[in-house]
Amino acid sequence: MFALVIDDGALVWRERPDPVPGPGDVVVEVAAAGLNAADLLQRRGLYPAPPGVPADVPGLELAGRVAAVGDGVDASWVGRTVAALTGGGAQATHCVVPLEHLLAVPEGVSLIEAGGFPEAFCTAHDALVTQAGLGAGERLLVTGAAGGVGGAAVQIGRTLGAHVVALTRNRRHDDALRALGADEVVGVDDLAGSEPVDVVLELVGAATLPAALGRVRRRGRVVVVGVGSGARVELDLLAVMASRLTLTGSTLRSRTRVEKADVVARVERDLGPRWRAGELRVPIAEVVDAREGERAYDAFARPGKFGKVVLRVGPA
């Protein structure tokens, strides 16, 4: 197989030994693999891969076709079109995935879109539903709403019946965010005068969190999932106490196989029917050939994009 290998900070498309599925695993022949902020951190040596996944091949999500199965997996899986949440290694022509981390790809959805679905929607669903317990009628603030997880969160917020406030630095995206389901689109400077919210999904970090914390209602829940603008913030504990705020940090990557299976199962249950009904989509900012890894990572890092950057690895 070939893989996008981090070699001393550079990204090189390089041949690697073919992966062998363990019991309960499948090998997916990858068609497309979405990029995530974690990939850029990993490349800079800031986010080591968890045990059991390749240390130097990034990629937390993919779509493709099952090419082989491990012990205990029915051979009828071979040839099926799937998307998958992975702990790493997705930016390659082949990737080993536990069977229970697969998502069915709806008919009519391209593998490019499907390759940008799992990490974005699993992260947003876990944060909003499992961590924050977002309810109908509550107000949700999504910072970094124009990114991959942000767009997923806006759509999930809409399906839950929440009032969705999308925060973006780039007001060009207003119409696109409203089309995804945002009830309001704001910039960080608008927050001070806005209605308080019950739940914050923080995808930006130091540049937005202090302003967001200032708008959280009593018993509010703040889930921090991305900190691209900086990770250090000053917290006023008296304010946290007074509003009985809960702040949770979360990543999917470091979770156990069983924990990830649970996240995927919840997404399949809650979001699968809506994905199949065409109610959820993956906005694509750019599709880049996997042999041009550097160009893809540059595209991801560029401010002002809307939606996912997806690597095209094989025929989609």
Add this chain to the structure above:
Amino acid sequence: MFALVIDDGALVWRERPDPVPGPGDVVVEVAAAGLNAADLLQRRGLYPAPPGVPADVPGLELAGRVAAVGDGVDASWVGRTVAALTGGGAQATHCVVPLEHLLAVPEGVSLIEAGGFPEAFCTAHDALVTQAGLGAGERLLVTGAAGGVGGAAVQIGRTLGAHVVALTRNRRHDDALRALGADEVVGVDDLAGSEPVDVVLELVGAATLPAALGRVRRRGRVVVVGVGSGARVELDLLAVMASRLTLTGSTLRSRTRVEKADVVARVERDLGPRWRAGELRVPIAEVVDAREGERAYDAFARPGKFGKVVLRVGPA
């Protein structure tokens, strides 16, 4: 009645109109009222009283005898010995309390001890059980363990089967903390080399929280209830994400009547039998006559004490 009134920052024992119970309330003739950090903040104008309680009479807990009942409360309550969680106003000869905020005082427990029980044990129980979900076999770190809430938390941690690590600045208290149920007693400088913990009850604030955050295990829960040493801390959000930490701030005082009733009911259910069995106690640092309010508040502010400062208001 007489009450300890905050008058331009001074504490004055002064006559006030007798309180009138509303429907479902009782009037307690106060024998003893514990001091809490919130009282000192309120005196400095930093912690305004919630609606419905006197704005200038501090006191969040008391013990005494029911002197009168409001509409809908059975007259047989009159004369009973009770302790109560209050939203303020407890440092007075008489205080109105909703019936459902009363706790039964076990036989053989002095009203002085009982007057220091409600806020300490309700706060610690709510934080450890309801907020943090502390489980048997988990490791609990209590900062400020020598204080009123700290001593309650050490005892509750022991009854839950947790491994209790008590942090105190004053190592004179080691034996007393072990007698309450601490498995280990540490200073803040010992934390770096200690085993990680699952739950932190933060009662001190800026002086201890950063070190405590550095010792929290994956999926750890941190509940902040006291910030006497300072309320501003820098948070490393990447570390929070990596460990999937949850930080919650909490106060009882601002809660609704129904929310407080729920806290009291849980304490009665979980801790009432143990209190009656003599398994829980309220260490008393000092008992001060209510007419000497300034002296009591000075005693509370003095570092190095062990247990509660309690005002003696009436015959105990």
